[in-house]
Amino acid sequence: MGTLSALEIYKLTPKTNCKKCGKTTCMAFAMSLVKREVKPEDCPPLLEAKYAAQLLQLKQLLGPEKKEGGGTTEIDAEKCDGCAVCVVVCPVSGREEFATLSGKGPRCPPDPTLIYQVVDGKCKILQLDHCRRFESTGEEKNCRICEKACPQGAITIKE
Ligand code: SF4
Numbered sequence: 595m596g597t598l599s600a601l602e603i604y605k606l607t608p609k610t611n612c613k614k615c616g617k618t619t620c621m622a623f624a625m626s627l628v629k630r631e632v633k634p635e636d637c638p639p640l641l642e643a644k645y646a647a648q649l650l651q652l653k654q655l656l657g658p659e660k661k662e663g664g665g666t667t668e669i670d671a672e673k674c675d676g677c678a679v680c681v682v683v684c685p686v687s688g689r690e691e692f693a694t695l696s697g698k699g700p701r702c703p704p705d706p707t708l709i710y711q712v713v714d715g716k717c718k719i720l721q722l723d724h725c726r727r728f729e730s731t732g733e734e735k736n737c738r739i740c741e742k743a744c745p746q747g748a749i750t751i752k753e
């Protein structure tokens with residue numbers, strides 16, 4: 595994320611300058627994205643089906659935001675070998691894309707509610723909004739299934 599440029603992000607916006615996000619231009623929105631002042635979903639056109647691939651790429655580039663209280667999940671790219679065990683074991687994958695349970699998913703672009711996707715041999719976190727740690731109540735909030743299952747110890751869940 596350190597070397598991510600606003601121009602790189604801008605290229606993935608709709609580039610129509612429609613102002614629906616409250617910014618005057620898509621470049622202004624891209625600059626706010628880099629500073630984490632806004633989320634890709636704050637651009638209404640990006641939620642349209644025709645921009646699904648661009649929305650996914652933006653999420654992959656930006657990575658997960660820190661959640662309330664500072665909790666987040668990180669992948670050590672040096673350790674990750676792209677085995678996709680995390681994709682298969684995460685209960686959210688099975689719930690949103692049943693095919694992942696048999697190792698056949700996720701489709702590309704995946705359902706935007708999925709947490710993990712392996713891209714070019716490395717695991718990417720698409721978003722954490724639907725991780726049970728942030729979305730659920732009760733015992734599910736303590737979920738660490740992916741962290742425990744990763745054979746390389748590449749996943750770190752931070753409280
Ligand atoms: S809503 Fe999206 S397309 Fe419209 S100006 Fe903002 S970033 Fe650009």
Ligand code: SF4
Binds near residue numbers: 675677678746748
């Ligand atoms: S289970 Fe671990 S090593 Fe395998 S893809 Fe996920 S993060 Fe990478």
Ligand code: SF4
Binds near residue numbers: 741
């Ligand atoms: S903590 Fe649980 S719900 Fe969250 S990504 Fe890991 S396996 Fe999925």
